[in-house]
Amino acid sequence: xxxxKNHMKSSLAAALFALTFAVANALVxxxxxxxxxxxxxxxxxxxxxxxxTDALTRNIASRMSQKLGVPIVIENVTGAxxxxxxxxxxxxxxxxxxxxxxxxxxxxxxxSLYKTLRYDPVSDFQAVFRFPxxxxxxxxxxxxxxxxxxxxxxxxxxxxxxxNFGTSGVGSMSHLAAELFASELQLEIATxxxxxxxxxxxxxxxxxxxxxFDLSNTALTHVRNGLVKALxxxxxxxxxxxxxxxxxxxxxPDFEAVAWFGVFAPKDTPQAYLEILEDAYLEVMxxxxxxxxxxxxxxxxxxxxxxxxxxxxxxxxDDAKRWATVIAxxxxxxx
Numbered sequence: 475x476x477x478x479k480n481h482m483k484s485s486l487a488a489a490l491f492a493l494t495f496a497v498a499n500a501l502v503x504x505x506x507x508x509x510x511x512x513x514x515x516x517x518x519x520x521x522x523x524x525x526x527t528d529a530l531t532r533n534i535a536s537r538m539s540q541k542l543g544v545p546i547v548i549e550n551v552t553g554a555x556x557x558x559x560x561x562x563x564x565x566x567x568x569x570x571x572x573x574x575x576x577x578x579x580x581x582x583x584x585x586s587l588y589k590t591l592r593y594d595p596v597s598d599f600q601a602v603f604r605f606p607x608x609x610x611x612x613x614x615x616x617x618x619x620x621x622x623x624x625x626x627x628x629x630x631x632x633x634x635x636x637x638n639f640g641t642s643g644v645g646s647m648s649h650l651a652a653e654l655f656a657s658e659l660q661l662e663i664a665t666x667x668x669x670x671x672x673x674x675x676x677x678x679x680x681x682x683x684x685x686x687f688d689l690s691n692t693a694l695t696h697v698r699n700g701l702v703k704a705l706x707x708x709x710x711x712x713x714x715x716x717x718x719x720x721x722x723x724x725x726x727p728d729f730e731a732v733a734w735f736g737v738f739a740p741k742d743t744p745q746a747y748l749e750i751l752e753d754a755y756l757e758v759m760x761x762x763x764x765x766x767x768x769x770x771x772x773x774x775x776x777x778x779x780x781x782x783x784x785x786x787x788x789x790x791x792d793d794a795k796r797w798a799t800v801i802a803x804x805x806x807x808x809x
Contacts, residue, residue, distance in 0.1 A: 520559025640674030
């Protein structure tokens with residue numbers, strides 16, 4: 475009997491101790507995780523300050539800074555077609571405060587254009603979100619004898635090697651689009667490299683080159699100024715900003731040449747941080763006034779799903795394969 479009573483006392487004491495411990499634990503304040511973000515971020519832009527990519531980036535970064543409540547510092551690290559800045563970003567700490575503004579040139583085409591890269595666009599980075607696109611537009615001089623893309627193609631077929639395209643350099647979007655165009659139609663063309671698309675378009679307007687594939691936002695300005703005329707857009711569907719201008723795909727099925735951009739993070743950046751940034755960006759892009767402003771500058775707006783990091787990550791993989799084929803067909807030797 476005494477043993478039973480002692481056992482009951484022991485059980486009761488243990489239960490009371492457990493209850494006291496639980497209550498005590500419940501009263502201890504939970505340590506909240508540090509808020510994110512809590513300090514300035516750095517975005518590396520591997521292209522020149524003042525260019526179309528830099529301007530778009532600063533516009534988006536300004537809205538993101540307001541949304542997140544922290545400064546976003548843009549750092550232009552140029553050279554070697556953007557690969558120097560990308561390589562630097564790849565070695566940045568994955569702490570949620572260091573990012574790369576990626577471009578299809580050094581994130582998709584570069585592996586086929588350079589013998590060695592100090593980064594891997596897929597394994598060294600995680601895509602966070604995608605900017606609106608800049609499809610290229612086929613331009614000719616305002617005084618050009620070519621009134622349609624079909625007339626330009628007919629001339630190229632009748633005069634192999636005579637049709638020349640101004641480009642912003644070997645491996646640039648304007649160059650790759652011209653090579654894709656020639657490859658799909660089995661045309662022999664000449665390409666004339668310039669130090670950027672601005673001098674190429676200037677020579678186009680002066681009649682020194684026959685055609686240029688220019689980014690939609692800068693092309694729209696030139697078309698509105700009457701310096702050049704647009705024969706076709708290289709997006710999958712017509713662009714409302716270029717009224718009455720057909721797509722290249724209406725003549726060359728499935729033709730698409732789009733300069734895409736987006737924010738990438740070093741590979742070990744916490745996923746929770748990336749989700750916070752993606753959500754903030756999607757809210758920014760839901761702002762009708764901001765989207766209308768981007769549209770008016772000649773950008774192609776996307777569906778909300780297409781702005782997401784997962785879509786951009788897959789696009790990076792797919793476009794690397796696509797442009798590798800174009801580069802091989804054009805016999806472009808890796809640098």
